[in-house]
Amino acid sequence: MIYKKKIKKGLPSSLRSFGTTSAIRGGFTLLEIVVALGIVAVALVAIMALFATVLRTTKVSEDEIIAYNLAREGIEVVENIRQTWLFKDDDNRRIYWEDYGWIPGKEYIVNYNSKNLEEGDSRLYLQGLLYNHNGGSPTPFQRTVTLTEGEEDMLVVNVVVTWVTTTGQTNTINLEKEFAFWQ
Numbered sequence: 001m002i003y004k005k006k007i008k009k010g011l012p013s014s015l016r017s018f019g020t021t022s023a024i025r026g027g028f029t030l031l032e033i034v035v036a037l038g039i040v041a042v043a044l045v046a047i048m049a050l051f052a053t054v055l056r057t058t059k060v061s062e063d064e065i066i067a068y069n070l071a072r073e074g075i076e077v078v079e080n081i082r083q084t085w086l087f088k089d090d091d092n093r094r095i096y097w098e099d100y101g102w103i104p105g106k107e108y109i110v111n112y113n114s115k116n117l118e119e120g121d122s123r124l125y126l127q128g129l130l131y132n133h134n135g136g137s138p139t140p141f142q143r144t145v146t147l148t149e150g151e152e153d154m155l156v157v158n159v160v161v162t163w164v165t166t167t168g169q170t171n172t173i174n175l176e177k178e179f180a181f182w183q
Contacts, residue, residue: 068175072175077114081115157178157179
């Protein structure tokens with residue numbers, strides 16, 4: 001009888017698990033862990049960059065909304081001043097804006113409770129929840145009001161709000177409204 005020896009093909013049993021994949025052995029290789037950590041690191045950097053962009057954009061939007069509302073307030077204050085003076089006229093005569101002592105083209109300031117246009121520093125301060133020119137915490141905003149004559153007895157009110165961002169960029173919002181002269 002001839003004996004045939006069975007020969008196992010492949011590596012000896014001591015080396016058999018050395019080069020096999022993690023799915024067979026139930027663990028991870030060092031290379032797989034490094035690749036996974038690299039993917040996680042790239043994802044975290046992307047998420048943090050997105051978060052920083054969202055914060056920056058939110059601040060820019062907030063400043064633009066505040067500036068727009070400050071400009072609107074400036075126009076509304078001039079309109080309120082005009083109507084207050086209108087009701088003071090008992091002679092039923094036509095009132096011109098020069099009657100208020102306003103000089104065309106000159107820059108003025110107004111607060112939310114102003115009774116007339118004033119001269120002064122255009123820097124706005126925050127006192128409580130209200131912006132004003134008189135004091136409080138300094139803000140990056142400045143507001144000026146300029147009046148000019150329009151066509152056919154029109155009064156043009158131009159309100160400019162400027163502010164400097166944290167990056168040093170100067171932004172401007174300019175609102176303009178025409179008022180017909182009144183009687």
